[in-house]
Amino acid sequence: MKKIMLANEAVARGAYEAGVNVASGYPGTPSTEILEEIAHYDEIYTEWSVNEKVAMDVAIGASLAGSRSIVTMKHAGVNVASDPFVPIALMGVNAGLVLISSDDVGAVSSPTEQDTRIYAKLFHVPMLEPSDSQEAKDFTALAFDLSERFDVPFLVRLTNGVSHSKGIVRLSPRKEKSFAPFEPMSPKFRPQGGVHPTVMHNNGYQKLKTLQKYGDKAKVNRVEPGIKKVGIIASGIAYQYAKEVYPSASFLKLGMTYPLPERLIADFASSVKDLYVVEELEPFLEEQVRAMGIRVKGSELRPHAGGLSRETVTKMFSAVLSRPEQKKKGPMPPFPQVIKRFPTMCSGCLHLAFYYAIRMLRKSLKDREVIVMGDIGCYSLGIAAPHNILSCAFAMGSGISSAHGLTKGFGNGKGKAVLSYIGDSTFLHAGIPSLMNAIYNKSPITAIIANNHTTAMTGGQEHAGTGKTIQGNESFPVDIEAICRSIGVEDIHLVDPYDFKQTYEALRQAVDYEGVSVVLGSRPCWLFPKKISQPPLQVLTEKCIGCGSCLSIYCPSIVPSSEKTAKGKAKVSITALSCNGCGFCANVCTSGAITKAG
């Protein structure tokens, strides 16, 4: 049977067919769909873990217990999961253990772009890189067989070019696997006690040597003979672009990109006149090929950042491409009249209400500079115009701890009001230790926690605070307020973000408090878990005085209208189709001009 599948969906299918029993992960674009799809298979225990390190630990435990286990995350998540992955990679596995990372090449939905392939070297783990949906399924399943055969966890690395593409996949049935369970006193898993870390380190190195030889003969690495003039080494989506641009070239298509099959590469290099590596981001393959003493071109012909496209790969070969392979005539230029269509915050989003209160705080604290350290979520959009609320946002849970550091760097923050801004899922992911540290080290910060009861940015996944598991089963909802109180937050303000006065007053008091303050505001997301619709509000045009207060919420439903006041100021109107009726604008309206429609 064949089916059109997203590569992320195909990874899930590969895990299913390979008899995987346990799956864990944390949402992150472009990896999120993998675990969501795995959760549809009843045979696999699946969980959203609170963060990637924990997800990794869960998968490690399951592997030790004798269950094939898979752990999924985006590139930034690998940074978080790296701590436990370094030792387990050197210790080895019981049942197969596979880490799936999908890199957001082009940083479509990430504060950073990162090439996770480099980790393979640090981890001492072999890495497979699928180039389409069929390979995504096949390589995932293969990774489990090889993980057990070579006694090492595998890294399967995707990029958004692969993860978010669809292709035809041939399906196979599931094969159940069983392994001897963990031997609690096995020296293998007891660093220092049973095996010295340097021995583990050397074991890891030796396994890679064996895998290198395996790679020379493995089917996942294949030579596709073509013209002798040009040879191209490529993998992943870069292979597809190169194949499209230069179909007549000779190709060495690598499925296993670490460790590299040196013999195979040397033979391929000697069979062609000019050798190229086509790869995205870091010159990871290129440097290794060069270290083998082989002359190779690549990185000097392509952009370092932002990934590749058909167009950039065509440019790489513009000097050598034969005429028929060059496009006859370049495409027409884009229309200069085109304007961008940026994603917006939703109408009525609780973050817009919080932003407004922060904006007013900035206005009122004339003698103190208001600095807001942000975090990762929908509210990261607050780093950009028109909101311009966040001064900085870079990693999960880092807003609170870096705000604390900022105050210490400023000499306890005299003359400043230092705040942090974080959402619920991110707070539970890595915000708790940050807040604990601020309490412990007597920080004067104000931590805003905006709780919309979902992981909104990635599409509304459940988390430890929602009371639901990934399969939608009832669970224990972790209480953010109780966490704050239990770790010693004394100045805590529970607010309704739509109540402007209450929120503003809470912030005003919090920034004057000498210790850590928490302003915790809760309102459900309008999109997830279910789209909420309430009757829209309307503007009583005759009452609107054109003060512009509501416009500075930057709610997408509030727009200037064509009507003017006597003084020539534009009045406003509310787009009924998109307005959620949250009522926040009616709260900030200075002339009572906004009411419920009807």
Added chain:
Amino acid sequence: MTTKNVLIVGVGGQGVVLASNILSEAAMISGYDVKKNEAHGQSQRSGSVSSHIRYGARVYSPVVGEGEADIILAFEELEALRWAHYLKAGGTIIVNKQRIYPASVISGIDSYPDDPVSLMKDKGIGVISIDGTKMAQQIGNPVVISTLFMGVAAAFLTFTEKAWKTAITTLVPEKHRDLNLKAFAEGRKLATTIPGR
């Protein structure tokens, strides 16, 4: 056969993803290799949405290159203009008569281009403008614009009626199936009124 390149573009919530899934499915049913790439993640926040579909004997890249699209189906006029340079010489762009203003236009920072359809026609691009939004409403639900457009696209692509219908039946939930099959038929009918088709 040489690979066919199709782009379906629009704004979040317009049904671009469903349309591209139906087209890909119809290609697979017709025995082709097919790949599809889409810009995810912005659909629920009023961002641009684009879906690339390529089918043929063997498809490598899932992405349509600039100047390579045989046909572009644009559910919104600004999005049509944004992607028009992906059209190959002699290709056709079918544009829905609808304008959805970006937030930057509403807040007065940007201005929406004057008449995108004329701008494209002036450059000699083969543009067909249809009022799909209105037709979809008449059929009974604005969401059927996806299948309505597939009906129009069917005139330009070589899949059989059966392949299209099987694709729609496979991908559309049962309760909306009949309405969508009706929209597809209406789209086909509309296409017969297009000169040269």
